[in-house]
Amino acid sequence: MIKFFQLLFSKKKEVPQSPPPECQWSIGIFEGVSPFALQPPGKKINPIIAPCDVSDGSARLVADPFGVLYEGKHYLFFEAEVKTENGYKGKIALASSENGEAWHYEKIVLNEPFHLSYPYVFIWENQFYLIPESRQSRQIRLYRAVSFPFRWELDTILLKGKRFADNSLFFYNDTWWLFTDSGNSTLRLYFSHNLKGPYKQHRKSPIRKKDPHYARPAGRVVLYQNNPIRFAQDAFPIYGSKVWGFKITELTTKAYREEPIEAPILDASGSGWNSHGMHTVDATQLSDGSWRAYVDGYGSGKVRV
Numbered sequence: 001m002i003k004f005f006q007l008l009f010s011k012k013k014e015v016p017q018s019p020p021p022e023c024q025w026s027i028g029i030f031e032g033v034s035p036f037a038l039q040p041p042g043k044k045i046n047p048i049i050a051p052c053d054v055s056d057g058s059a060r061l062v063a064d065p066f067g068v069l070y071e072g073k074h075y076l077f078f079e080a081e082v083k084t085e086n087g088y089k090g091k092i093a094l095a096s097s098e099n100g101e102a103w104h105y106e107k108i109v110l111n112e113p114f115h116l117s118y119p120y121v122f123i124w125e126n127q128f129y130l131i132p133e134s135r136q137s138r139q140i141r142l143y144r145a146v147s148f149p150f151r152w153e154l155d156t157i158l159l160k161g162k163r164f165a166d167n168s169l170f171f172y173n174d175t176w177w178l179f180t181d182s183g184n185s186t187l188r189l190y191f192s193h194n195l196k197g198p199y200k201q202h203r204k205s206p207i208r209k210k211d212p213h214y215a216r217p218a219g220r221v222v223l224y225q226n227n228p229i230r231f232a233q234d235a236f237p238i239y240g241s242k243v244w245g246f247k248i249t250e251l252t253t254k255a256y257r258e259e260p261i262e263a264p265i266l267d268a269s270g271s272g273w274n275s276h277g278m279h280t281v282d283a284t285q286l287s288d289g290s291w292r293a294y295v296d297g298y299g300s301g302k303v304r305v
Helices: 002-008
Strands: 024-032 059-070 073-084 087-097 104-110 117-124 127-133 139-147 151-160 165-172 175-182 186-192 222-224 227-234 242-251 256-260 281-285 291-299
Touching: 059 117, 059 281, 059 291, 073 104, 073 117, 087 117, 104 151, 117 165, 127 151, 127 165, 151 175, 165 227, 222 281
Parallel strands: 024 059
Antiparallel strands: 024 291, 059 073, 073 087, 087 104, 117 127, 127 139, 139 151, 165 175, 175 186, 222 227, 227 242, 242 256, 281 291
């Protein structure tokens, strides 16, 4: 814990390292007894989706996984960074599974003139919604499923004017709360009493400023033992190094407090598909009380470990 807080409050200037050129982002599954104790499953199924699985474009990465179970079938939305005439651009892709272990790549389901990633999918009042990162447009855009899971249309622009990144929305105490990042180092918090707004910035926002270790959201906010848990991706020593967890102990329209989880939630394994980093977790509690999470990793190729 001492080392954690030394890092948390350190003023030392840090210089990011360049990632290994042979590595790529892929997607896997972790399991555990809590959202703080996630490990690879016993079966060698990871990664479940790699760039080579994208069949409707030449992808150099797949990342930012978010899943949903609907009518007994598993659906996984994620960023696929696909080659275009003007370079690579993020699009939202879909994979499906009957059992949660063997996955079938479907297709790109959302494409815009600007880069898309972090497809935060959720259900509200029997309707599917999706909030992708679209910071190039300087907007937070709420999409609604016209025909789930393949057709989506823009429903509402929740916020505009900043380069909003990795927007993470959750409903708690009759209020919608929205975390968003800028520059890998500034965590802002907004709230609204209606899903579609208007959203107001919290008086304690920015929650974190000039903090590349704990600012940028890293996945779905979950409720654990009556406390919201937010996840943050660590941008040092390389972007997407690891994921930290924070227990939110006080959250009102006037107050905000959080406590850090001592150990990283996700970290580089040192070998295989997640050898050099991990930066997104979408955790869900199962009926038996255990937890299952979609995660991503930065490592060497499609090697199942």
